[in-house]
Amino acid sequence: MDSKTLRSPISVLAPRKPICVNLDTTVDESIKLMKERGIGCVCVVSQDKLFGIFTERDVLTKVIPNNLDCSKTKVGELMSYDPEYLYMEDQVAFAVNRMHVGGFRHIPLIDSKENATGIVSVRDILRYLVKNIQDKN
Amino acid sequence: MVHIDFDQFDDELQELLGIRDKGKIALNDDVLQVPIKLLYLKKAVTVKKGISLKEAIDTLIARNIGSILVLDGKNLCGILTERDLLNKVAGQDIDYKNEKIETYMSASPAMLKDTDTVEDALRYMDEKGYRHIPVVNEGGSALTVISIKDIIGYLVEFFPNDVLNLPPHPIRMGTEERFGA
Numbered sequence A: 001m002d003s004k005t006l007r008s009p010i011s012v013l014a015p016r017k018p019i020c021v022n023l024d025t026t027v028d029e030s031i032k033l034m035k036e037r038g039i040g041c042v043c044v045v046s047q048d049k050l051f052g053i054f055t056e057r058d059v060l061t062k063v064i065p066n067n068l069d070c071s072k073t074k075v076g077e078l079m080s081y082d083p084e085y086l087y088m089e090d091q092v093a094f095a096v097n098r099m100h101v102g103g104f105r106h107i108p109l110i111d112s113k114e115n116a117t118g119i120v121s122v123r124d125i126l127r128y129l130v131k132n133i134q135d136k137n
Numbered sequence B: 001m002v003h004i005d006f007d008q009f010d011d012e013l014q015e016l017l018g019i020r021d022k023g024k025i026a027l028n029d030d031v032l033q034v035p036i037k038l039l040y041l042k043k044a045v046t047v048k049k050g051i052s053l054k055e056a057i058d059t060l061i062a063r064n065i066g067s068i069l070v071l072d073g074k075n076l077c078g079i080l081t082e083r084d085l086l087n088k089v090a091g092q093d094i095d096y097k098n099e100k101i102e103t104y105m106s107a108s109p110a111m112l113k114d115t116d117t118v119e120d121a122l123r124y125m126d127e128k129g130y131r132h133i134p135v136v137n138e139g140g141s142a143l144t145v146i147s148i149k150d151i152i153g154y155l156v157e158f159f160p161n162d163v164l165n166l167p168p169h170p171i172r173m174g175t176e177e178r179f180g181a
Helices: A003-007 A027-037 A056-063 A092-100 A122-134 B011-017 B053-062 B082-088 B118-128 B148-156
Strands: A020-022 A041-046 A049-055 A106-110 A116-121 B046-048 B067-072 B075-081 B132-136 B144-147
Touching: A003 A092, A003 A122, A020 A027, A027 A041, A027 A056, A027 B082, A041 A116, A049 A056, A049 A106, A056 B053, A056 B082, A092 A106, A092 A122, A092 B148, A116 A122, A122 B118, A122 B148, B046 B053, B053 B067, B053 B082, B067 B144, B075 B082, B075 B132, B118 B132, B118 B148, B144 B148
Parallel strands: A020 A041, B046 B067
Antiparallel strands: A041 A049, A106 A116, B067 B075, B132 B144
């Protein structure tokens, strides 16, 4: 692992496709999806365009303490609006920066049409850094 | 979060890794063989067995953390994470005030000693899918937690110019800045 590792484009991480829900998907359905897929967040889109992100942290801070009726609440009302996003071509360093300095656990990726095309997690970043460290041996 | 102050960079760590000039180095496997105790981990937030689920949730929110350790006397008996709450609590009709934390925590969690290495922590995180692992010192007291973010922090602090001193936005050729989300 050296500077080049961090200056590579995010595409080298082979980011997964995001699991997306619509603005009017219920919180219940969104939570069900996260549990079924074993994931910590879903991207909230409208006609494929990224509008927000709904994460485990949102579940902890907005859903659980308020005793919401999750079957009647729309995810668009609780999501984190206008999340930090990056493009596939941006450097890995920017994703690391957002996570290390900004404290984010997931960064959505978009394309030039603003469509949500991928998601990068702290786990993806850690695997990539460690692989590059071990390849040096 | 791990923070390494390079102006007072631990002599022990520096000598161990043979670091002379941070930022121009290539990290090899040695960096993973460092004992966890040389990473500056924060003291863990702990609560006692028997407290209500509501108190546990309030603590996670107030302290802005993703996990808390649960103690039975002086011994660690569980960990409650955001994932536990997503899987076992969210969307359920639960009376948080009258439920005990031990019903919802992950009991007898895997633990590391602070003499174990970063690589040991990585193995647990990778094989078992953990994001947070409790760490004890040799005496079995002084609890900390090591997280995926802590290890990323530890690694990237070797490259401050590449990660910490970035412009606010990436420079993109032929891409118009977008508005809204």
